[in-house]
Amino acid sequence: MTTTARTAIIREHGGPEVFVIEDREVGIPGKGEIRIRHAACGLNFIDVYQRTGLYPMQLPHALGMEAAGTIEAVGEGVTHLKVGDRAAYASAPPGAYTEARVMPAAQVCPLPDEISFDEGAAMMLKGLTVQYLFHRTTPIKRGDTVLFHAAAGGVGLIACQWARSEGITLIGTAGTDEKCQLALDHGASHCINYRTADWAAEVKKLTGGVGVDVVMDAVGADTFDGSLDSLKPLGMMISFGNASGPVPPFNLGILGPKGSLKITRPTLFTHISDHAVCQEMAKMLFGKVISGDVKIRIDQRFALSDVADAHRALEARKTTGSTILTL
CATH class of the missing domain: 3.40.50.720 (NAD(P)-binding Rossmann-like Domain)
Structure with missing residues (x-):
């Protein structure tokens, strides 16, 4: 288990050129936290809002709000996940543009075997948004x-x-x-x-x-x-x-x-703030995908090192379906 992870961060608000790729310490999970090694992470317009400063944040900060991967360590009090589990999430705080991270466990969801890591990274924020739009608003x-x-x-x-x-x-x-x-x-x-x-x-x-x-x-x-x-x-x-x-x-x-x-x-993060509600919303989303009612279309893949290009494509309306960053 490595102690650092390549991570896309910003030190100032601005255009896509403000991204910097650096190695950051990962650490070990504390109470209520997990450590997850990402296989892929998702790209969303909220990432653009945070990068530009429309949604201000304390800098420097890693960006990214959704990803999928494997649980590497579990902190005290976490019972719905264990080491080795496949998992996916859409969750605050930002920080998904990285190879691995420690984060709160409550909004991290067990990912069914029928759904790939790429699909998991592409679907969580978008799919949970659709769930609350159609069922909770x-x-x-x-x-x-x-x-x-x-x-x-x-x-x-x-x-x-x-x-x-x-x-x-x-x-x-x-x-x-x-x-x-x-x-x-x-x-x-x-x-x-x-x-x-x-x-x-x-x-x-x-x-x-x-x-x-x-x-x-x-x-x-x-x-x-x-x-x-x-x-x-x-x-x-x-x-x-x-x-x-x-x-x-x-x-x-x-x-x-x-x-x-x-x-x-509304915002998604209000709806998923409760652990039990978040997990139930995710189960409905997973059910739609596993049944075939919803297919996750991934039309763009960028390497983490090309995150600036990914943001440029998204802002220029040159993307369709979902976009993921590969690791």
Whole structure:
């Protein structure tokens, strides 16, 4: 067992060029902690927000919020994992861009043998996000209609399949015809190219002028107004990301005349903060994948040393499906 691990860190906020690869001490797990050796780690837009300083953190700091690998050591009080177990997680604090780390055990989940390490690294943050969007935020039932932005991304392709598996109509948006077709191939009922069509008007046409029951919007500033206009009366707006920048301040009073709309800004880490809840959410996600209802599509792989290039591709909207860093 080595005592250091190659790790991607930042010493200042900024563009992808701020990444530095260095060897860091790993240490031994204390009470409630585990040590995990990663096989792969995932890439997510929250990593970009942390790198740029939109979500500030004390520096220097390693980035990365999800990974999969093998448990090397277990601290006092940890009972759901043992040395040698396969495991995966989406968890705070950041630090997944590394060969090995010591971290809190509560949100680390036993990974079924039927799911590969690459899939585990690609699916935890995205898949658990989809789980809370469809099951823990607002009631969504068979026959309801959901608008999902960035439907060909890592979260989006899981959401398309999840909706199909539960009889929910999903209208997606994406930036190219090819990405729209990818969303359709993965279960979206419709997908609108937002670069060539007035997507909010198209949503109204597709719903007979009524609007959708729920909007799931991780794009943020660019889509916020149109998302509200796409909702039916009493509809729910779930704003769960800021890919185009944060939503600017708005007058809460506009929700009334637009149809007594509801709005929420959830984060995954609130939902998984309780150990038992996190493990149950993961079991549902694993069940979807093992059954074949959800397939984890990994379209990009980068070496850990090329993490800056991975971030550039993600920010330039050049990725589809999930992206992982290999170790």
